[in-house]
Amino acid sequence: xxxxxxxxxxxxxxxxxxxxxxxxxxxxxxxxxxxxxxxxxxxxxxxxxxxxxxxxxxxxxxxxxxxxxxxxxxxxxxxxxxxxxxxxxxxxxxxxxxxxxxxxxxxxxxxxxxxxxxxxxxxxxxxxxxxxxxxxxxxxxxxxxxxxxxxxxxxxxxxxxxxxxxxxxxxxxxxxxxxxxxxxxxxxxxxxxxxxxxxxxxxxxxxxxxxxxxxxxxxxxxxxxxxxxxxxxxxxxxxxxxxxx
Numbered sequence: 001x002x003x004x005x006x007x008x009x010x011x012x013x014x015x016x017x018x019x020x021x022x023x024x025x026x027x028x029x030x031x032x033x034x035x036x037x038x039x040x041x042x043x044x045x046x047x048x049x050x051x052x053x054x055x056x057x058x059x060x061x062x063x064x065x066x067x068x069x070x071x072x073x074x075x076x077x078x079x080x081x082x083x084x085x086x087x088x089x090x091x092x093x094x095x096x097x098x099x100x101x102x103x104x105x106x107x108x109x110x111x112x113x114x115x116x117x118x119x120x121x122x123x124x125x126x127x128x129x130x131x132x133x134x135x136x137x138x139x140x141x142x143x144x145x146x147x148x149x150x151x152x153x154x155x156x157x158x159x160x161x162x163x164x165x166x167x168x169x170x171x172x173x174x175x176x177x178x179x180x181x182x183x184x185x186x187x188x189x190x191x192x193x194x195x196x197x198x199x200x201x202x203x204x205x206x207x208x209x210x211x212x213x214x215x216x217x218x219x220x221x222x223x224x225x226x227x228x229x230x231x232x233x234x235x236x237x238x239x240x241x242x243x244x245x
Contacts, residue, residue, distance in 0.1 A: 006048045008055050009233050014156055015178045017227045018052045020045070022129060022190060023074040026180050026227050027052060030155030034064040038158070038173060038180050039229065043077035043133030060086050065154055067146065068092040069182025069229060070170040071100035072107055073136055074129065083140045093162060094145035096169025102139025106167045106206045125190040146171075161221060165211030166200065172218065178225040179238050184214050185245055188231030197226075197234065197241040215242040 008027075009017040016027045023045070026038040035058045041049050050060065066079045066088055082088035092100050099106055151158055156175040163172045163184035172181045183204070188195050199215075202208045219242040226234040226241055234241060 006052065008052050011178055011225055011227060011233055012176045014176045015225075015227070016052070016056065017233050018048070019232060020048065022125075022132070022230075024227065024229055024231075025049065025052075025075075026175075027056060027058075028154075028156035028158070028175055029056060029058075030064070033058065033062045034155050035062050036155040036158070036175075037063055037066045037079075037082075038175075039069055039075040039182065040066055040078040040082065042074050042129065043080065043136050045132060046078045046081055049078045060088075063088050065089040065091055065150075067154070067158060067173065068096065068100060068143075069172060069180065069184075070167040071096055071102075071139075071143075072167065072183070073134055074132075075182065075229060076100065076140065077133055077136060080136070080138050080140055083142055087142075090140050090143045091146040091150060092143060093160060093169040093171035095162075095164065096167060096171065097143055097145050099167060099169060100140050100143035102137065105137070121191045121193070128190070161217065163214035163217055165207050165209070165214045166205050168206055170214075172221075174221060174223060177223050178227055179218070179221055179223045180227045181218065182229040184211070185218055185226065185241060186228040186230040187226070187234050188228075195231070197244040199245055200230075215245055218242045 007019045018025045028036040158173040158175040161172040166183040205211050219239040221238045223238050
């Protein structure tokens with residue numbers, strides 16, 4: 001069973017969203033026992049990630065690959081463990097590989113977050129994510145670029161939709177008519193008092209102008225199911241969700 005506080009939502013016959021109060025990840029099943037993870041939560045989410053696999057009758061050894069929308073610690077934390085312990089392949093957009101390997105870091109700093117500490121939502125969230133390993137700076141040396149040839153071999157054959165801005169190499173994915181948007185388009189966040197399509201607060205974004213430009217890219221995606229990196233699964237035309245954001 002998934003860990004307490006984690007909801008495993010069946011989005012399609014093949015796509016499942018693991019929704020938590022702080023971050024989401026996606027599981028894509030194949031015709032065999034293999035499963036694709038898109039993102040993998042914080043380092044402290046390992047038990048929850050393994051729990052969602054178990055709920056689908058899968059083991060860590062069944063993870064064919066982990067596909068990152070981007071290399072922020074809340075989306076690739078448990079992927080560090082998978083890569084080290086199970087040699088699980090970890091892929092991302094070519095422009096995000098250096099970030100995943102930690103050749104550099106494009107992530108909000110503790111000093112930047114401290115400027116918001118007077119806000120109760122931010123202070124509470126900061127304490128919660130620190131307990132989940134948010135201060136981890138480890139990378140994944142084996143991270144590699146996803147190619148069209150590799151994507152075709154993975155469960156669901158995910159199609160990359162480059163959406164830079166939140167990080168330089170951020171990438172969303174279309175799989176089984178579901179848009180997995182990472183942090184390019186979300187529907188909620190612990191520091192936000194809004195529910196519904198939105199961008200993350202600008203302090204989290206590497207390039208705010210490119211974030212907004214990427215919404216136009218998402219608006220062209222022909223799909224009506226959204227699994228965001230934060231917030232609930234949303235059912236509506238993606239072009240409408242992008243316009244609202």
